[in-house]
Amino acid sequence: MSGHSTYQPQGRLMKWLEARLPLGGLIHSSFVAYPTPRNLNYWWTFGGILTFMLAAQIVTGVVLVMHYTPTSKDAFDSVEHIMRDVNYGWLFRYVHANGGSMFFLAVYIHMFRGLYYGSYKEPREVLWILGVIIFLLMMATAFMGYVLPWGQMSFWAATVITNLFSAIPIFGNAITQWLWGGYAVDQPLLQRFFSLHYLLPFMIAGVVVLHVWALHVVGQNNPTGVDVKSDKDTVAFTPYATVKDGFMLVCFLILYGWFVFYIPNYLGHSDNYIPANPLQTPSHIVPEWYFLPFYAILRAIPNKLGGVVAMFASILVLFFLPWLDTSKVRSARYRPLFRQFFWILVVCCIGLGYLGSQPPEGGFVLAARILTAYYFIHFLVILPLLGLVEKPRAVPASISESVLKGAAPASAGHKAPDRNG
Amino acid sequence: MRKLILAATIVVLSLSAAPTAFAAEATAKPTRQSWSFAGPFGLYDRAQLQRGFKVYREVCAACHGLKLVAFRTLASPGGPGFTEPQAKQVASEYRITDGPNERGEMFERPGQLSDYIPSPDPNEQAARARLNGALPPDLSVIAKARSYEVGFPGFIIDAFKQYQESGVDYVYAYLTGYENPPAGTTLPPTQFWNKYFPGNRTAMRPPFQNDQIEYPDGTPQTPEQYSKDVTAFLMWTAEPHLESRKRIGFQVMIFLLVFAGLMYFTKKKVWSSVH
Numbered sequence: 146m147s148g149h150s151t152y153q154p155q156g157r158l159m160k161w162l163e164a165r166l167p168l169g170g171l172i173h174s175s176f177v178a179y180p181t182p183r184n185l186n187y188w189w190t191f192g193g194i195l196t197f198m199l200a201a202q203i204v205t206g207v208v209l210v211m212h213y214t215p216t217s218k219d220a221f222d223s224v225e226h227i228m229r230d231v232n233y234g235w236l237f238r239y240v241h242a243n244g245g246s247m248f249f250l251a252v253y254i255h256m257f258r259g260l261y262y263g264s265y266k267e268p269r270e271v272l273w274i275l276g277v278i279i280f281l282l283m284m285a286t287a288f289m290g291y292v293l294p295w296g297q298m299s300f301w302a303a304t305v306i307t308n309l310f311s312a313i314p315i316f317g318n319a320i321t322q323w324l325w326g327g328y329a330v331d332q333p334l335l336q337r338f339f340s341l342h343y344l345l346p347f348m349i350a351g352v353v354v355l356h357v358w359a360l361h362v363v364g365q366n367n368p369t370g371v372d373v374k375s376d377k378d379t380v381a382f383t384p385y386a387t388v389k390d391g392f393m394l395v396c397f398l399i400l401y402g403w404f405v406f407y408i409p410n411y412l413g414h415s416d417n418y419i420p421a422n423p424l425q426t427p428s429h430i431v432p433e434w435y436f437l438p439f440y441a442i443l444r445a446i447p448n449k450l451g452g453v454v455a456m457f458a459s460i461l462v463l464f465f466l467p468w469l470d471t472s473k474v475r476s477a478r479y480r481p482l483f484r485q486f487f488w489i490l491v492v493c494c495i496g497l498g499y500l501g502s503q504p505p506e507g508g509f510v511l512a513a514r515i516l517t518a519y520y521f522i523h524f525l526v527i528l529p530l531l532g533l534v535e536k537p538r539a540v541p542a543s544i545s546e547s548v549l550k551g552a553a554p555a556s557a558g559h560k561a562p563d564r565n566g
Numbered sequence: 567m568r569k570l571i572l573a574a575t576i577v578v579l580s581l582s583a584a585p586t587a588f589a590a591e592a593t594a595k596p597t598r599q600s601w602s603f604a605g606p607f608g609l610y611d612r613a614q615l616q617r618g619f620k621v622y623r624e625v626c627a628a629c630h631g632l633k634l635v636a637f638r639t640l641a642s643p644g645g646p647g648f649t650e651p652q653a654k655q656v657a658s659e660y661r662i663t664d665g666p667n668e669r670g671e672m673f674e675r676p677g678q679l680s681d682y683i684p685s686p687d688p689n690e691q692a693a694r695a696r697l698n699g700a701l702p703p704d705l706s707v708i709a710k711a712r713s714y715e716v717g718f719p720g721f722i723i724d725a726f727k728q729y730q731e732s733g734v735d736y737v738y739a740y741l742t743g744y745e746n747p748p749a750g751t752t753l754p755p756t757q758f759w760n761k762y763f764p765g766n767r768t769a770m771r772p773p774f775q776n777d778q779i780e781y782p783d784g785t786p787q788t789p790e791q792y793s794k795d796v797t798a799f800l801m802w803t804a805e806p807h808l809e810s811r812k813r814i815g816f817q818v819m820i821f822l823l824v825f826a827g828l829m830y831f832t833k834k835k836v837w838s839s840v841h
Contacts, residue, residue, distance in 0.1 A: 406815025
């Protein structure tokens with residue numbers, strides 16, 4: 146469904162280039178003529194926002210690296226040097242640090258949008274799986290980035306997470322020491338995390354290219370979940386999607402700016418302004434907010450290895466989502482039961498996030514166990530069964546029909562969405 | 567549904583503020599003070615920062631360092647507002663170890679603007695040996711390195727109120743939070759009871775008494791005022807670019823709001839032919 150390009154290179158230079166490398170045609174067909182469903186709502190603007198966030202993180206990160214020193218002795222002070230002495234260093238650092246949070250906020254909205262509208266279903270399985278890979282890379286990148294300021298939370302987060310590998314039977318300790326490059330979290334770990342924190346964003350960028358490529362092969366899903374059937378169902382990417390994405394991006398930047406300029410340390414932890422001290426454990430070690438649900442799952446299982454397995458399984462299960470959901474209808478709009486379970490899942494994830502921020506004691510542990518169990522039940526039991534027992538509502542015959550207000554659906558009963566082009 | 571999602575995102579966003587390092591049951595919650603640098607247009611009170619620096623030099627500096635603060639920043643815009651000659655004068659009153667010289671020896675010289683405030687002890691061991699085993703933390707970023715638990719739903723409201731002063735509220739509370747230990751508790755002479763300190767037992771003696779430091783401008787010479795002034799000063803040492811951050815932030819916000827308005831109407835116009 147890549148746009149049939151009508152691109153005509155203008156001028157001799159562009160014609161010369163187009164005959165040798167059809168770059169103009171590629172850009173034109175991908176970002177100008179590319180047909181997007183005309184009924185996309187604002188939840189579809191977060192792909193563009195995420196692209197912006199990746200670029201913003203790379204640009205600010207490259208500047209920060211010019212002034213940062215990745216040694217356990219100097220890392221903390223070099224971050225403070227950026228905050229004090231580098232021209233607008235405070236701006237770059239706060240934009241980068243809060244940018245991580247904004248990146249995750251956008252990606253979580255993007256993922257839940259995909260869950261709600263069934264964007265992972267045939268023929269978008271590979272598109273979805275590439276997205277989960279990006280998410281995993283983002284988590285690794287964000288975690289390593291959090292370690293770099295070498296504050297108390299940096300140090301102890303690195304200690305807790307790298308220690309998870311010691312749960313692996315037989316080879317656990319050897320793997321952990323290999324990761325550390327020694328017998329404790331220290332200089333070698335900081336230096337390799339720095340190296341990887343610089344590398345992974347470019348790997349993300351590579352997978353993003355695949356993600357966008359896959360998207361342009363199968364076309365965008367839309368709020369009805371019905372395939373595009375004719376030109377009446379679509380509008381050109383430019384100007385329609387561009388201006389809509391642009392408007393939402395600016396709104397997103399207002400939220401981003403609120404954090405950067407007015408409450409830049411709100412999303413961080415005050416302990417990370419204490420230099421790393423291997424001899425003093427903070428009273429509560431907590432990760433950044435975007436890892437809290439996974440942290441809750443990790444601690445919900447009384448067995449260390451079991452906790453690690455459950456935490457990774459909670460993400461791995463997403464890889465199998467296209468086949469776990471047995472319903473032929475994509476959009477939750479026409480799935481009354483699924484829609485309710487979707488919102489229960491959202492509340493479950495927020496609840497896990499809250500529990501991840503609380504000490505693992507008393508009622509918090511029990512609640513975390515119940516929500517962890519529910520998280521897996523949602524994907525492994527509810528979704529497969531729901532497709533078999535749920536009676537979906539009538540799906541509109543086409544996107545353009547659904548856009549015309551008050552029009553009754555042409556076909557009664559649900560119609561299996563057939564692939565189109 | 568949309569409202570639900572919005573509420574959900576806000577909750578998720580704000581969760582990180584819930585945890586905090588201080589969970590000791592007996593610890594009292596600091597009272598929120600009014601600070602001149604709070605809010606979207608907050609500015610430092612120059613006179614207060616100068617008084618705070620005086621308090622630091624005459625009392626705190628006996629044990630605590632400010633190793634990230636350079637003398638030149640005393641005269642930087644958005645700071646205590648000393649003139650450059652004044653900052654030079656302050657710097658010259660410190661002795662800085664420099665070297666090695668051409669004979670390979672370290673030597674002492676008066677401080678210059680480019681120097682950083684020297685710490686009272688050369689290293690951690692020296693500090694502990696001098697102070698009954700206690701280690702006074704460096705104060706450069708202390709105003710951002712301390713906090714207290716706000717709890718739900720207060721921490722969400724704080725994001726909207728732009729409350730970012732939990733560090734200074736804690737430091738002020740700590741400086742003024744000394745009291746007699748509860749009946750039945752006896753403390754060794756090297757420990758003091760502070761109702762805001764996690765665990766309540768702190769190795770720092772109550773720092774201030776009435777009229778301990780002379781304020782030439784007639785400001786009340788009370789422990790509360792000393793605490794307030796030095797805490798404001800420590801906010802500046804922790805966040806020296808706060809004023810330009812808020813000023814640029816306001817410009818960015820105005821720009822983004824106008825830009826968003828223009829984008830909204832452009833979007834409406836472009837899509838009007840489709841709907």
